[in-house]
Amino acid sequence: MRRTVLALGWLWLGLFLLAPLAIVVTIALSAAGEGMPPYVPPLQWSGGGLKIAVDPGPFQLVLTDPLYRHALAISLRIAFVATLGCLAIGYPMALAIARMPERRRNLLLLLVMLPFWTGFLMRINAWIGLLNDAGWIPRAIAALGLAAAPPRILYTDTAMYLGLVYAYLPFMVLPLYANLSRQDPVLREAASDLGAGPLRAFLTVTLPLSLPGVAAGCALVFIPSVGEYVIPELLGGPGAETIGRTLWSEFFDNRDWPTACALATVVLVLLLGVPALALRAARGRAA
């Protein structure tokens, strides 16, 4: 029974996770070619012998061409700003919910999650309507006298950040709430008892104890934001050439599979490998 379950699990993961990633790395090491699929496999049987044709070109291109480095830098910057925005808005929300009477909390949390169920594209759609040049928000800004004319927001970084924060806010609030609601309220009482006012109690007790929740929330927002394709494409300007858009256009528009795969591999290593190593190093030091 145990063996069967584990074998099935590994079979599934091997087929739909490990094999695809192995194929990506393999193609990243191939030369581009004509036909379908448009690359030359690095290992081939030809005339009874194994022919090895590893092409380091795609990796060299991705690692040296300023275009890709630029895309990577933009993606990291966008993800960073979006994460910060979600944290700034989400932390007080999570804190407010965690401090509510227990019987209300589930409903309040449900209200945070609910927009997520109404469809991602639909909500982006609303923002397109609200933010376009003749839309309600630019007109309101002009009407309030904050700008001489309705400012251009749609297809700029502002709209993109707004969309990202809007889409990922629940993913920040959830882990933060989970952490904050689990904190023992007696610890805050103890701080207060020992002379700490509300602000100091927050800074010395609640905040430091919530850092694992902050880390989890930031990871849940940052990681998908780096690879985000749809929001920069629909709300951002043409300058927001993120990794997601670059990879998409290499693959679909340029039909350059090896470069797309090399780019994917580099992003994977950066996004997953580097934090994993850092975590291991940090743990090693702590032990």
Added chain:
Amino acid sequence: MGTLQGRALTALLRVEGLTVRYGAGTGAAVSGLDLTVAAGELFVLLGASGSGKTTLLRAVAGFVRPDAGRIVLDGADLSDVPPYRRPVNTMFQSYALFPHMTVAQNVAFGLRGMDRAARAARVASMLDLVSMAGFAARRPSQLSGGQQQRVALARSLAPNPRLLLLDEPLSALDRGLREQTREEIVALQRRVGTAFIVVTHDQQEALAMASRIGVMRDGRLAQVGTPAEVYERPASRFVAEFLGAANVLPARLLEASGQGTVTEVLGVPLRAAVPAPAEGVAVLAIRPERVRLLPAGAALEPNRLAGTLEGSTYEGDRLIHAVRLADGTAMRVSAPLSDGLQGARLPPGTGVVLELPPEACMVLAE
């Protein structure tokens, strides 16, 4: 007693007419309670769970707002003072040590407005006081329960509060450690001289630690007095039964004077060396260890009742005899072992005579 009354003149804490309700429509957790605690006292609030003792403590600490009444410390009304401005510290039942801080950082938390050196010196001396000097750099999770308890004590004492509140300070400890820690807390309190209010549900703990005990019931104080007073002269049947085992017998008042009381129990006159309570007498109570077990042949004088031994339970240092009186009332007699006939095992069914010495009899309102 004389010294206590002398101390009561320098009242440190006065609770006047305190009422606390949790939410509208629910009964009061504390209702109209008055209490005075003197400087330097170790006052124990004893009560079952739900009796309101923790609520009273939290109101003094400032964590719950009173619905009525005042809390006055050193002559100043604390009612509108938030917990972080009250010169009162709490040692929490769960200790509430900050898990992300070291032992030294925990102890230093309440020390503000001190320079670095003074703070470090204070932390060191507090840790020394609780014999935790070598643990300053540890995290709470690296300490045993007993060690955490000491750190919590040091932390709450470090700001030198006027009054220290201890919420069930021993409940999280193993049985073996509890007695030793109890003595340490008492010794520490004598040394620092700070007034302590200790909340507990354990009457042994209360009797052993307290300079005075307040017995709580239904949000009110049922009795306040020294351990000997509440144990030997309980004000009510409730207090008598709450503070240890008691045999309670129905009694009829025959004669009452300043020197004593004579009641009739099961047709036998019983003299008690205490005045009768103001209200009508209902019961006579006596502690199992004060009842004397005599052989069946003993003369049936006043203060003696005949009965049949139903069985004996061995408890190591004593035997507990279950005796059935003629009318069916069950009595418990505790006899220390190594006491001749008293301690000897008798076969069940043996006839016995119980002697209830006048000085051990308590006459109580039902």
Added chain:
Amino acid sequence: MSGRGALLGWLLAGYAFLYAPIAFLVAFSFNDAKLVTAWAGFSWRWYGVLFADEALLRAAFLSLRIAVASATLATVVGTLCGVALARFGRFRGRGAFDAAVAAPLVLPEVITGLSLLLLFVAMDQAFGWPAGRGALTVTLAHASVSVAYVAVVVRARLAGMTPVLEEAAADLYAPPAEVFRRVTLPLLAPALASGWLLAFTLSLDDVVVASFTSGPGASTLPMVVFSMLRLGTTPELYALATLIVLAVAAILLLGLWLQRSNAAASGGQPIAGGAGRL
């Protein structure tokens, strides 16, 4: 206290931020104009346009089929993985298994989509199955992503559930498969339901993975909507969004009602309290 008030105000502002766009969608789906920038009177016309748009309706129907199939598949596989992680104790390769199950949670969508497409191309070349790209490949791709979510939900539920019940069943002579079928599975039911629903929603919501793994003639609803949005917005999509909001609200109310009647049936205890009562 003013700190509390400020916190509450912030929370309300947060909800306003989350719900204002949705309210805007619903309101302007009834607007009698091509633009959504000014109110021009009430009208059902965009609902008419929506129900006459055959391409959109076909895509919606396809998406529903894919979502049901992929959610069901993901629930089966995800449950197996979650049970293994929560109940099998230490086994060889556990760390790797754990990481592999959770990996899709942190993989960027573009990379998931790209890698799965390359897999399907390679499989097609090597075995001739699945032939070409279409509904089947999108279903498999969505299932492979959703397995991670279902496994997380199932594992969390099992971790909060004492193994004593399973041990009691084993003690009463139930072999492992029967323990799973008669004890574990019924207790897991709420987790399975929420896992399935999560997988269903993820599938209905996905643009990127579907765009990579789909083929000609098999455009899902989000793919069609995405290509429309690239050109701007149209009130027809507002009408669609309003219907989705209504459906979500209906499902939510049904869920709450079911939970309440369940709670009443089990003596006032919610299902989740079952294990806690031991």
